[in-house]
Amino acid sequence: DSGVTQTPKHLITATGQRVTLRCSPRSGDLSVYWYQQSLDQGLQFLIQYYNGEERAKGNILERFSAQQFPDLHSELNLSSLELGDSALYFCASSADLYSYNEQFFGPGTRLTVL
């Protein structure tokens, strides 16, 4: 158990809909990262938050947004969903600002868009 929790575990929705994925980092970790894993694209870095502020952006679509709250939990919002958004979404956390140090991954949310 990494100490990172993600909800829900599974999400099935329809195209055009909006969903929110939630992540609670390990106790004491200030950075939260979001990743998307799909069969054709592999594991893609989406975005990083550190202590409530956005620190780095990767291949995140404009239809996606994220935030980190004062209690350090984070939410990833996916809107106008398309079939291609079906993937595993992982949250990870780390103690400090730099992503080149060890990250602790949650169990993931499997999103299926029908």
Place this chain on the structure above:
Amino acid sequence: SQQGEEDPQALSIQEGENATMNCSYKTSINNLQWYRQNSGRGLVHLILIRSNEREKHSGRLRVTLDTSKKSSSLLITASRAADTASYFCATANTGGFKTIFGAGTRLFVKA
């Protein structure tokens, strides 16, 4: 394109044999990490090697780093069926952001 690229894409060995996976990357790095992922589950950090290190051991794992060739290898000795998983290398640029994972090597260890 991806920073880290592993090869082989897939590897099938017998229990007790050694497994070697390779990773190549493109830009300067601070460190390189290896992660394991059991099917459909979260990634688990295995080992981190800093750019000024050439070799590192952790249990049955041995990692090497050659910064001149921008490559790393992960050796798992005396493999077990429980080692069956996908293995990823991960790097971040020297600024410390935007970790990039390779496509992974799928290891299958037959009992």
